[in-house]
Amino acid sequence: MSTTKVITGKVRLCYLHVFEPQTVLGGDKKKYSASVLISKDDKVTLKKVQDAIKLAAENGKAKLGGKVPANLKTPLRDGDIDREDDPNYANCMFLNASSGLKPGVVDAELNPIMDSEDFYSGCYGRVSVNFYAFNTNGNKGIACGLNNLQKLADGERLVGGPTAEADFSDPLM
Secondary structure, three states: OOOOEEEOOOEEEEEEEEEEEEEOOOOOOEEEEEEEEEEOOOHHHHHHHHHHHHHHHHHOOOOOOOOOOOOOEOOOEEHHHHOOOOHHHOOEEEEEEEEOOOOEEEOOOOOEOOOOOOOOOOOEEEEEEEEEEEEEOOEEEEEEEEEEEEEEEOOOOOOOOOOHHHHOOOOOO
């Protein structure tokens, strides 16, 4: 069955704002969001995403001006090209998903995760997203809506600096 909703395979999560909404660059609305890194080796998830984007474009033809434009903006991007300076995006495709509604966040056993210390940028999980057409101020494309997230495994935290443990691991001289 074709659908614009996708539940990914195992992905890495970055720039997580799923407990408190944040304003996005240049925006005035606060949104919940996540950057979803999909390994280029995960052909199953990538095909589901590509198929959902195509279906969203077909379903949104009226919103897109009656036809799907050749230069349609899509949310699936290549980390090796668009984030070449960030090693975390190497060999990955990625989506930036957002929502005005707070997403559900659960662990592998489907227990709610309430603490951002337990669900952080760098962990691994699955994500439920949906794709839809937009036409705003002449910008036409397909957007990625964030539904829910599931943590599957811990990963190296992606933070802007060293951890306290790393800074103080050497004993006093």
